[in-house]
Amino acid sequence: MKIEIKEENVNETEVVISCRRMDEKILRLRDYIANFGSKICAKSESGIEHVSVSEIYYFETVDNRTFLYTEKDVFEVSMRLYELEEILDSRDFFRISRTQIMNINHAARFKPEINRTLTATMENGEKINISRKYSAEIKRILKESSEVL
Amino acid sequence: MNEMKRMLEWFRNVTAFIYAWLTLLLVIQANVSNEASLSAAVLWDLFVFSALTAAGFSVIFTKAIIKKLSFIGRLNCMMIYFVGLEIGFFCKIGLFTTYGSLIEWLIFFGIIAILYALCLVIFGIYSRRKEREYTGLLDQYKIKREKCRDE
Numbered sequence: 632m633k634i635e636i637k638e639e640n641v642n643e644t645e646v647v648i649s650c651r652r653m654d655e656k657i658l659r660l661r662d663y664i665a666n667f668g669s670k671i672c673a674k675s676e677s678g679i680e681h682v683s684v685s686e687i688y689y690f691e692t693v694d695n696r697t698f699l700y701t702e703k704d705v706f707e708v709s710m711r712l713y714e715l716e717e718i719l720d721s722r723d724f725f726r727i728s729r730t731q732i733m734n735i736n737h738a739a740r741f742k743p744e745i746n747r748t749l750t751a752t753m754e755n756g757e758k759i760n761i762s763r764k765y766s767a768e769i770k771r772i773l774k775e776s777s778e779v780l
Numbered sequence: 781m782n783e784m785k786r787m788l789e790w791f792r793n794v795t796a797f798i799y800a801w802l803t804l805l806l807v808i809q810a811n812v813s814n815e816a817s818l819s820a821a822v823l824w825d826l827f828v829f830s831a832l833t834a835a836g837f838s839v840i841f842t843k844a845i846i847k848k849l850s851f852i853g854r855l856n857c858m859m860i861y862f863v864g865l866e867i868g869f870f871c872k873i874g875l876f877t878t879y880g881s882l883i884e885w886l887i888f889f890g891i892i893a894i895l896y897a898l899c900l901v902i903f904g905i906y907s908r909r910k911e912r913e914y915t916g917l918l919d920q921y922k923i924k925r926e927k928c929r930d931e
Contacts (some may be wrong), residue, residue: 774917774919
């Protein structure tokens with residue numbers, strides 16, 4: 632891939648991707664650039680805030696409402712989990728149960744439980760349960776990733 | 781082929797281990813109760829019990845025959861198999877020919893309780909080992925993602 636950076640007197644940074652054919656890789660690259668340093672609009676007790684994606688620990692749906700958890704705070708977001716899955720990078724954010732999406736970059740430990748689920752301990756010490764179905768998927772991704780390395 | 785070899789090795793080693801221990805316990809019991817001799821029939825029954833336990837253990841805990849089953853699934857299978865085997869063995873040595881006494885039932889459930897406790901200890905060790913493995917993989921994944929982002 633050829634990367635060219637031009638320094639010009641422009642008002643807004645513009646990224647142009649020139650490719651022979653638009654495939655999945657290109658679409659992922661587009662999404663990555665689009666979400667680079669992106670923020671999610673969330674509601675807290677003090678009002679509307681823009682939370683950086685990299686700060687998010689996990690999302691959770693409770694009673695049809697979606698909440699966003701950071702290290703110390705909880706916010707409410709207007710989007711549903713499936714909508715969030717579409718805009719977030721699938722290599723950082725993993726579905727871990729029917730009601731939760733986790734940012735793997737903030738997970739500190741994974742512990743297997745007797746019922747074949749996993750308990751993820753986050754960097755802030757919070758523990759979240761990864762359901763049986765999704766824990767198998769996460770284990771597979773981690774193992775495949777280590778084989779590539 | 782390697783798994784088959786491993787299964788047979790385990791079968792041999794586990795049979796030897798169980799039979800040696802049970803024979804030793806039988807000798808101690810004979811000494812305590814002032815029995816002068818051990819019959820060949822008892823030793824043979826003991827050997828069959830040891831071999832069947834070892835066979836179950838090596839089949840359940842290797843991948844030679846049961847390819848895909850979780851560790852907990854294997855532990856459960858072993859418990860179910862062993863309880864059945866124990867009932868059979870108790871019938872063979874005449875403990876379960878009648879309704880049995882309270883002591884006989886206590887021995888039976890005592891063995892199951894000890895085995896269950898042992899399974900929990902084994903799971904604790906297994907869980908800690910797997911925790912280290914998954915956390916190591918997680919760290920590698922995070923480093924890889926970090927590199928991707930930097931590039």
